[in-house]
Amino acid sequence: MKQLTLKIERIDQAYQQAIKDSTTLENLELVRIQFLGRKGEIAQLMPLLKDLSTDEKRIIGPALNQLKQSAEDTYLLKKEALIAQAFEQQEARNKDFDITSYSPLKSTGSLHLYTQATEKIENIFLSMGYSIADGPEVETEFYNFESLNIGKNHPARDMQDTFFLNIPNMVLRTQTSNVQVRTMQKRKPPFAVICTGKVYRNEATDASHDYMFRQFEGLVVGETISLSNLLATMRLFFEKFFEKKNLKIRARPGYFPFVEPGLEIDMSCPFCSNGCSTCKQSCWIELVGGGLVHPNVLKHGGIDPTRYSGFAFGFGLTRLIMLKYSINDIRLLHNGQKEFLEQF
Ligand code: DAH
Numbered sequence: 001m002k003q004l005t006l007k008i009e010r011i012d013q014a015y016q017q018a019i020k021d022s023t024t025l026e027n028l029e030l031v032r033i034q035f036l037g038r039k040g041e042i043a044q045l046m047p048l049l050k051d052l053s054t055d056e057k058r059i060i061g062p063a064l065n066q067l068k069q070s071a072e073d074t075y076l077l078k079k080e081a082l083i084a085q086a087f088e089q090q091e092a093r094n095k096d097f098d099i100t101s102y103s104p105l106k107s108t109g110s111l112h113l114y115t116q117a118t119e120k121i122e123n124i125f126l127s128m129g130y131s132i133a134d135g136p137e138v139e140t141e142f143y144n145f146e147s148l149n150i151g152k153n154h155p156a157r158d159m160q161d162t163f164f165l166n167i168p169n170m171v172l173r174t175q176t177s178n179v180q181v182r183t184m185q186k187r188k189p190p191f192a193v194i195c196t197g198k199v200y201r202n203e204a205t206d207a208s209h210d211y212m213f214r215q216f217e218g219l220v221v222g223e224t225i226s227l228s229n230l231l232a233t234m235r236l237f238f239e240k241f242f243e244k245k246n247l248k249i250r251a252r253p254g255y256f257p258f259v260e261p262g263l264e265i266d267m268s269c270p271f272c273s274n275g276c277s278t279c280k281q282s283c284w285i286e287l288v289g290g291g292l293v294h295p296n297v298l299k300h301g302g303i304d305p306t307r308y309s310g311f312a313f314g315f316g317l318t319r320l321i322m323l324k325y326s327i328n329d330i331r332l333l334h335n336g337q338k339e340f341l342e343q344f
Pocket residue numbers: 174175176177217218256258259288289290291312313314315
């Protein structure tokens with residue numbers, strides 16, 4: 001019994017000390033578990049009672065209860081004190097919090113490369129007498145395909161993995177060419193427009209593909225529009241956009257159902273004179289599809305193909321930007337990371 005009394009005293013002392021040393025609520029919780037927990041030091045004393053005589057139990061029993069009760073009281077007092085102290089510390093910190101120190105000027109963003117390039121391209125074409133056209137991103141199959149001479153079962157539909165919507169005949173536009181017939185229906189020739197915007201393709205994302213990217217489209221309709229007008233326009237545009245004189249262009253036959261003849265137009269590499277990694281050592285860069293507007297497309301737009309002709313071209317705006325600024329991963333353009341975008 002003597003031993004047990006000593007043990008109770010020692011535990012009490014150790015407990016008082018541990019409580020005193022607890023400076024945070026986390027410390028205090030550890031002390032509570034160590035002494036007052038279900039398997040704590042005080043709980044472990046209880047089974048020892050049964051080995052004592054009845055007389056001894058009469059003394060030790062209340063002593064143990066007393067130990068437990070006072071330990072709990074001490075714990076609660078300390079807990080209250082620590083909560084009050086944490087509150088005071090928080091108040092003191094709040095006092096130093098200066099809402100006027102927020103300076104919006106320090107965290108301004110920058111214009112996204114898409115915005116910068118779009119403005120630049122629009123200005124180049126505005127200076128050539130073009131105006132800006134616009135069309136919807138949620139589009140009918142008619143404007144995205146049929147009106148462009150791409151019939152229901154035309155294999156070219158497979159070339160552009162389309163997002164079909166749950167609404168019959170509606171898609172996310174796969175190309176800015178959707179503005180062609182919309183523009184023809186609204187304007188009388190002669191006219192010259194460009195349209196920049198987002199297009200969507202149902203394909204997996206990697207360094208050079210994303211389900212959304214940007215294109216821009218040009219359309220000129222008049223009485224004597226020819227391929228040489230298209231080629232001259234492309235050369236002028238390249239020189240202004242890449243800020244380099246004497247760029248050469250070359251044209252190869254290309255198939256797009258809405259132009260006849262159709263061309264793929266390449267530009268001499270603006271970054272080197274005898275081969276580099278950007279032009280894959282070929283000194284040429286493939287950039288744009290174009291051609292003379294197909295008579296069927298003019299008809300869909302309500303324009304008489306025996307009187308008028310036109311040219312159209314379509315660029316990957318995303319690709320143009322990646323090329324100009326040597327960006328090798330499309331995801332950098334699309335993930336909105338301020339640190340990356342601020343460089344431009
Ligand atoms: N819409 C085509 C595409 O997404 C690009 C294109 C090619 C546009 C030829 C044109 C054109 O206006 O004449 O691949």
